[in-house]
Amino acid sequence: MNSDDDVSVHSSHLRQNPSDDSSSPYYLHPSDNPGALLVSEIFVGNNYIAWSRAIIIALTVKNKAAFIDGSILAPPADQRVLHTAWLRANNLVLSWLMNSISKEIRSSLLYVASAVDLWNELKTRYLRSDGPRVFHLEKSLSSITQGSLTITEYFSSFKTLWDEYLNYRPFPTCSCGKMASCTCNLFDFLLMRQQSDYVLKFLVGLNDSYASIRSQLLLCSPLPSMAKVFSLLIQEESQRELNNSVDHETHALLVKQVNHQPKFLKEKSKRSSLYCTHYGYNGHTVEKCFQLHGYPPGWTGPKGKRYSPTVNAAISNEEVYITNSNENQKFSLTHEEFTKLLALANSNPSLPQTNLTPAVNLATSHFSGPISKEDDWDCS
Incomplete structure (x- = not known):
């Protein structure tokens, strides 16, 4: 060319x-x-x-x-x-x-x-002088707290301040070239200390509800990285939200069960809160005591003074457990045995009347159909 x-x-x-x-x-x-x-x-x-x-x-x-x-x-x-x-x-x-x-x-x-x-x-x-701004950032990093913020929101606010702080206080670099031949790992030590300060300042602002996991993190040597700390706190927060959700669902279910329980159970619960000061029985007040004020017209249930409760009954699956508190006896009856016992007691007027608690009446309704009018006694 x-x-x-x-x-x-x-x-x-x-x-x-x-x-x-x-x-x-x-x-x-x-x-x-x-x-x-x-x-x-x-x-x-x-x-x-x-x-x-x-x-x-x-x-x-x-x-x-x-x-x-x-x-x-x-x-x-x-x-x-x-x-x-x-x-x-x-x-x-x-x-x-x-x-x-x-x-x-x-x-x-x-x-x-x-x-x-x-x-x-x-x-x-x-680009303002770094003195006043660094002072403001130092003060903000020392006073920032989680408060009502989530972990993610608190971390974002904290990291914004920290990144700006590092912009004014960048990590020093070697300009003479001798750092490349250094064998004491000074650079790694300084970098680790900076990251530790980062984690410590973040943990200081956490709510006291995270005191347990914060204590565990502080016991680690060296301190975990900020990414690891954030991951653990997010998991803890998610677990708490799950537990709170389960608790709320359980509470709502219990309320629903109470509101939808059978009417006779509600009535029994209501009667069990009443107390007669004349005879010392539950289920009614002295103002409605039939023994004192007379029985209503057409009353077909037993009359007379009731003895102190000595026989209690409780339902468990397909059996009725009966306890005699006076003689410290306890035995169980099957459905068939309990039905025969009631029939025998009702057919023989010479047998002494036994004061059955509302639990026995509940057992009767469970095995024999609706609750009888006898359950509405008032000191009879």
């Missing part, structure tokens, strides 16, 4: 538009719209740290971060193709930055010529 060919290739290369090269920062994708909103967070003045971080990430994805960090400056005007490509890409980035700034601040930046100048202007104006 002769010299004329070299000049021709060089001239062709200069004339080539870098905007057509997808790997070049000058490349403009068809979807790159000057009116697009690059980030969701609008810059309002007091959120410079979060906003600038979001902008850098977005521009890196677009391969345009070089237009704000000063890596690509405006080429000479005599390099027409390159200058035009730079101008188009610069104005695109400038438009994206303007769109993400509030109107009140944007009005003072309308005549900034390049994206890097706009970026430096905002940095000079709004």
